[in-house]
Amino acid sequence: MHVGTSQNLKVVLVLASDPQQITKVEGFLLKLNKRLHLNEALFNKLLVAATEAVNNGIIHGNRRDPSKSVTITCERNHEALTVCVEDEGTGVDPSTIPDPLAAENLLRENGRGVFLMRSLMDSIEFLKTAAGSAVVMKRKI
Secondary structure, three states, X not given: OOOOOOOOEEEEEEEEOOHHHHHHHHHHHHHHHHHHOOOHHHHHHHHHHHHHHXXXXXXXXXXXXXXXXXXXXXXXXXXXXXXXXXXXXXXOOHHHOOXXXXXXXXXXXXXXXXXXXXXXOOEEEEEEOOOOEEEEEEEEO
16 A cells, blocks of 8 residues: 555555455555545445445456456545546446436346446546556545
């Protein structure tokens, strides 16, 4: 874990594409929060959004291939926290994701991750990267 100055901070966690690795996200963010001092509500929003993004990267992006990894990078500057989750998959077109609030989707057991990320963070972007794809989420702090 790399730590910057009191104004700027950057930490990185690399996980194998195994769903059991998702549990490491909470410990990673708890260590980060020792420096950020986010209130409980904001920390919980960050935790849910980051966990959903890592879950999507492992399951959908990397198709649970343990030879591939998911990298979560958290950066804070004086006004915002940016969480970038990168995987080695082909990415997703967010316009093709079904609306989880549509009547035909209400009883589905999955399909709410991107909806949650959008509702918990101030902004969310889906990008192609040299190694695969990324979701970049920002929250003012």
